Amino acid sequence: MERNFFSSVALTVVMFVFAVLVLFNTCQVNHLQEHVIASTNEVQTLQRAISRMQNEIESGAVGGRASSGRARSQSDDEQARFFAEDEWEALNRPGNLLVPATSSLWAEGAVDGGTLRRAFITDMPGLNPLTNNAADVSELYSYVSESLASQQRDDIERWTPGLAYRIEANDDFTEYRVFLKRGIRYHRASVDFSDPRYEWLQEEREVVADDFVFFLELAMNPQVDAAHLRNYYEDVEGIEVVNDHEFIVRWSESTYHSLVFTFGLSPMPRWLYGADEDGELYDEAEVGRRFNGHWFNQRAIGTGPYRFVRWQQGGSIILERNEDYHGERPPIERVEFQVIRDETGRLNNLRAGELDFTDIQPTQYRNEIVQGGTRGFETGELEHDTYQGLSYRYIGWNMDTPFFEDRRVRLAMTHAMNRQQMLDVNMEGLGRVISGPFFIDSEENDASIEPWPFDLERAAELLAEAGWEDLSGDGILERLVDGRPMRFEFRMMVYGHRPEFIAAMESYRNDLRRIGVRMTIQPVEWSIMLQRMYEKDFEAFTGGWVLSAALTDPYQIWHSSQADVPRGSNRVGFRNPEADELIERLRVTFDRDERIRMLHRFHAIVHEEQPYTFWFAPLEVAAWRSHLRNVNFSPVRPFDQSLSWFIQQ
């Protein structure tokens, strides 16, 4: 075949044109599909509007417009109707650790009914409440089940009744007496009742004290794959059942966290999880082993405001409102969870009207919302909001290295880090610069402590004070260690799959170079990062901690004893006698104001010592279709629980 220059060029041009045509075609088809979906939605909306109008005409009522906002505050009388008379009286008696809720799930003008479609981000192997501890499973159970008490979602200082209406503790908080509400029934199990073998599940059973005993038995059973729970409850001596609706939880030590974990107890029905598919109870010795692979693990049961209906394997999980709920029923009638692992897929589904609510990743936030002009958000069809997540990011300095053993050096590192700029440029502004390890919106965080400012000159001064100077004139600081100069060169481990962190560290490196510090960025896998932290083979790393709104216990991360245990969480080797003492006293201090004072003091210590450069507390982003109203977020997990949301049809 004869080839020449022009035929190659012609071929290239033809291929290019072909590629463009293919691209064009794909776009067109996409566009058409979107149109079809949009028109289907419009037709559905119209149908809904028509049926609503018919209803209104028939009933002669006129619907009020909904206003979105926080949940309405609620009077005691409204609360009281969820309790028996004597229960209500006991709830308000002094000595009870619980207080009545003060807000309603029903916002002004909330509409009853509708289906909320939202997304799970991971595939779940099963729905066992103890052994499947994925975030998505916990979220599901926050709809389906309840614990003894919970924090009011818009006021986390209030512990409001759940299954218990009254919990009292002795003086040193080692004994909790719990009184359960009477007449709370489990949902009917979601099994196929046309099959006669499930006949035994027809009966609706009440929640009794023994269910909590069973929960504890399971949690502490070494055969059960629930190691995460065993940590929390290992100090429980036992549960003493007084009668079906009253029991005593005994803790072996007087600690503050006993309160939170006692309130967090939730019932496990022995008649279900302790029995085989025909209702026969297992042998005592077999329970734990059978529990991990229990036949009911593809389903969920509880007493909560929503009832588990079914889980189409690989597809969506459907919840329906529990019309017999003992508390206030939420406005939305049905919640559907679809598993969509891909973040782009979630947003596309939201656009196409297949989802009502989804989370948004920072890059999506930049490309779709900040840079604007994308479909949906500008037309008002979609809405979005940011909320403060319960976590923070930091740079950890290995205090056992000759670089960062000196407080002044760590402080210099903080001064050299332009945290606000990194947030604005690399994190799309999704976060707030912090000065300490506590939840930024809580009282525990001392708001009067300002984060150290970005100040390269001050950083250089501090380094000079600490004895680092450029001895050889090579532009890199040195210090004499055992008579030999050691250069200020260190490695920064960065989690490799987050380009925005690597990008931020790039600019940090350039700033550090200007004060004579040489930093090498090492993007590594999380597993390698962990291993190197356990082996103390690092100088610095970027990390993050997830916080708990219910309990602030700095022991795990900051106590000096945790610096030397293998695989401890005090990875930077922070050892401070005053901090240690505070941490130990905090564990046995129950007075709220005293705790706050101590936590503020602790905050001040870590701010001065800078074992971490506290970086920022990330803001989370969520987007939803605008017919979803009263969308609000709570600092309590799951942040985006939809109990008080409603759907405007």
Next chain:
Amino acid sequence: MATSSDKAYREYASYWAIVWEQFRKQRSSYWAMWLIFGLFALAIYAPVFSSSQPFVWRGSDGGLSFPWFSSLLFNRNVFENGVDLFFNLLLVLSPALLVSFLLIRTRARSMKVSDAARLHRQHLLFWNLIILAAFIGLMLTEPRTALPEYREFAAAGLESGFALFPPLRIHYEDTLHGVTGPGIVHVLGQDNAGRDIFVRLLYGTRVSLSIGVIAVSIYITIGIVLGSIAGYFGGRTDIVVVRLIEIFLCFPAFFLILTFIGFLDQPSIAWVMVIIGLIGWTGPARLVRGEFLRLRNIDFVAAARALGLSNTRIIFRHILPNAMGPVLVNATFGVASAVLIESTLSFLGFGDPTLPSWGRILAFGRSTSDTQMMLIAGFAIFVTVSAFNMAGEGIRDALDPKLRK
């Protein structure tokens, strides 16, 4: 007056002259070759276009200095990795190289052909040694000097001073957020970290080309040695080498590379080169072995053997030059595939994270959903790979006597 051996040499040389004539007729390949030269020139002269250091600097104290020149080789605070250092070395030595080449050529004109060839060989060897020695010396000494922020001084205004910067006052690692000064222009924009995409792309040429050339040199060398030994000696040696080749061929090359990379804690660019080099040798080895099997019983080899020449001499001086054609073709395609492999590795997050490689730029663009950045980096990879492939095709066709025009 030409002797008979000169004549033989001339005829031998004229074989390559024919090939060159044939190659020139393949227009697309011919231009691809120039494109490759252009890419090399870009790689070598990248600091001339963009650097944070001024060519000439006179501060307010009146002292004249030349930070750009000293930064090329003698300041690892500016150019930290070996690839940059090597290309900078070529940049510094390129005028000397050119002059010496021209001198040698004029001298060689008046010489006998065989002497001229020897002179060229010695000349080449001399420069290779110089460059290698200088490179190793620089790598070992690691000179550094402090880095004044020339650009900021210049932007603040020089009352009595004077500064001459390259057209782009940007270093590929600079993270410039909203910093604008005279001469700071982002031709293709910035990435998420504030680094200039164009400058990174420019310096990425160095990474890609050096990976391609060095990795391929490694595996061609291994391939030639093993292939010629196997083909020349035959018998047991042949069986061993061929089995080795087959074993290596059993494993998909890319996964083998991934496995090797996985063993390294911090894979530097040199490791990537070595690993690609250690994996890719099977192709040239088989080609060379085939050629040797064909050539070893031809008369001129028998004659050489009858003259009592050593095996080494017969292999490398008599047979190998005749077997080089297919290897050359293989090498050009090899460079293209090595560039691709490096891009893929960088894209997957392996390889040296500090280097501005094209694959890394592409990956960074993807993870920050920056379409423009992805397209630009992809285009650079596409152009380079295509150029090498086109040149390879040209060489292949030019070497094929059946396709002579």
